[in-house]
Amino acid sequence: MTYLRVLWAHLQKDLRLEWRSKDAINGMLFFSLLVVVLFSFAFDPTTAVSRQIAGGILWVALLFAAVTALNQTWTRELRHHVLDAQRMAPAAPGALFLAKVLANFLFVAAVEIVLAPIFIVFYNLHALGQGWLLWIVLPLGTLALVINGTFFGALSLRTRNRELLLPLILFPISIPAVLAMVESTTAILTGEYDPGLWIRLLTGYDVIFITLSLLLFATILHAE
Amino acid sequence: MSADPAAVQLEAVSKIYGDFAALRKVTAQFTAGQCYVILGENGAGKSTLLRVIAGLLHPTFGSVHLFGSETAQEARQRIGYLSHASMLYDEMTALENLRYFAALYANAPTLPPQEALTLVGLDPILKRPVGQYSQGMRQRAALARVLLAQPELLLLDEPFSNIDAASAEQMLRVLAELRRQRRTILLTTHQPELARPLADVFCQMCQGEIVAWNPVATNAGGVA
Numbered sequence: 362m363t364y365l366r367v368l369w370a371h372l373q374k375d376l377r378l379e380w381r382s383k384d385a386i387n388g389m390l391f392f393s394l395l396v397v398v399l400f401s402f403a404f405d406p407t408t409a410v411s412r413q414i415a416g417g418i419l420w421v422a423l424l425f426a427a428v429t430a431l432n433q434t435w436t437r438e439l440r441h442h443v444l445d446a447q448r449m450a451p452a453a454p455g456a457l458f459l460a461k462v463l464a465n466f467l468f469v470a471a472v473e474i475v476l477a478p479i480f481i482v483f484y485n486l487h488a489l490g491q492g493w494l495l496w497i498v499l500p501l502g503t504l505a506l507v508i509n510g511t512f513f514g515a516l517s518l519r520t521r522n523r524e525l526l527l528p529l530i531l532f533p534i535s536i537p538a539v540l541a542m543v544e545s546t547t548a549i550l551t552g553e554y555d556p557g558l559w560i561r562l563l564t565g566y567d568v569i570f571i572t573l574s575l576l577l578f579a580t581i582l583h584a585e
Numbered sequence: 586m587s588a589d590p591a592a593v594q595l596e597a598v599s600k601i602y603g604d605f606a607a608l609r610k611v612t613a614q615f616t617a618g619q620c621y622v623i624l625g626e627n628g629a630g631k632s633t634l635l636r637v638i639a640g641l642l643h644p645t646f647g648s649v650h651l652f653g654s655e656t657a658q659e660a661r662q663r664i665g666y667l668s669h670a671s672m673l674y675d676e677m678t679a680l681e682n683l684r685y686f687a688a689l690y691a692n693a694p695t696l697p698p699q700e701a702l703t704l705v706g707l708d709p710i711l712k713r714p715v716g717q718y719s720q721g722m723r724q725r726a727a728l729a730r731v732l733l734a735q736p737e738l739l740l741l742d743e744p745f746s747n748i749d750a751a752s753a754e755q756m757l758r759v760l761a762e763l764r765r766q767r768r769t770i771l772l773t774t775h776q777p778e779l780a781r782p783l784a785d786v787f788c789q790m791c792q793g794e795i796v797a798w799n800p801v802a803t804n805a806g807g808v809a
Contacts, residue, residue: 363691370688381676442670450689
């Protein structure tokens with residue numbers, strides 16, 4: 362119960378700060394819209410081609426956009442050394458991490474909600490497979506991005522080139538997840554093959570990385 | 586020597602960064618219920634000493650014992666640390682900041698945030714975010730954050746620097762009251778004359794060592 366109360370306090374604080382500054386959402390939205398529109402003009406794809414490439418464009422746009430937000434997620438805590446106060450508090454470090462993951466998930470999900478209709482219009486998309494499975498793939502994929510991004514954001518916190526370091530660590534480690542996101546989305550849009558295996562892979566990836574991150578986060582938080 | 590137990594015991598504590606020793610084999614005992622004013626030039630190791638005691642830095646060599654031999658988790662609830670930075674979020678009001686930090690001490694008795702703000706002379710219903718506060722108000726809000734957890738050991742890193750006379754006086758009143766309550770206070774400053782009414786012992790630091798201990802003969806802790 363205490364853990365949940367602390368988690369809620371962290372989450373409420375992150376949402377409040379974002380609501381007032383809009384730093385993360387504005388940056389992400391602008392960047393992802395730019396990528397989606399630019400690719401649409403650059404390739405001018407037919408509907409059939411769109412179904413083949415849309416999964417890749419969508420997830421790459423979200424991955425790059427998420428990095429802009431994930432870079433800021435811990436920077437906020439470094440300003441005025443607030444992280445030191447959090448380190449000294451007797452609250453469980455895992456609650457801080459989970460709240461950050463949840464907050465980042467909500468920010469990226471908000472961008473997806475705005476991006477989805479624009480994406481459908483620009484690429485003239487409708488799913489030939491089981492479209493409802495996108496309601497599973499999108500949250501699972503988003504979770505995979507934000508778990509790793511939040512964890513490696515904390516890991517690179519005390520380095521000088523943290524803005525550069527985060528994508529350098531995050532992208533290679535996200536390759537299995539990105540592959541599963543793109544393949545399952547493409548499978549749903551084209552209806553050519555079963556996305557089940559890729560969805561299971563994505564679920565497994567999320568479970569493994571959230572477990573590992575929770576186990577290691579306290580060590581990272583209290584490292585110098 | 587006093588028969589009071591040691592709040593802080595340092596045994597040959599060194600903190601080394603590359604080839605620079607910020608602390609050199611510091612062995613010291615800070616008795617519970619006393620106020621220690623730590624003096625020294627910039628770079629003498631005052632802030633490093635407080636950060637090592639707070640558990641924010643790990644000593645390269647030596648050991649730190651707080652309140653006997655408690656675990657770091659237990660000790661954390663009993664320490665309040667005020668640094669150069671405010672450790673508060675600029676985008677939130679002082680009351681919002683304090684409510685957030687109070688939630689992180691969910692298992693410990695805390696002062697109501699409104700009461701903590703009133704203690705330091707700030708209006709709890711002030712709607713301005715902390716980012717718009719003057720330096721003196723910000724420092725008092727930071728002290729209110731420290732007071733929230735009703736700590737037995739206060740580590741105050743230059744609490745009077747860059748603040749106006751009225752704020753300094755307000756803070757002195759609060760600290761004098763804490764001293765009357767027999768809280769242990771370790772305070773670094775470049776303004777010994779300001780801290781004189783509080784001090785039981787003046788400690789002089791030089792090049793990472795405590796080179797002199799000067800007890801104040803009689804000090805009732807009175808601040809006008």
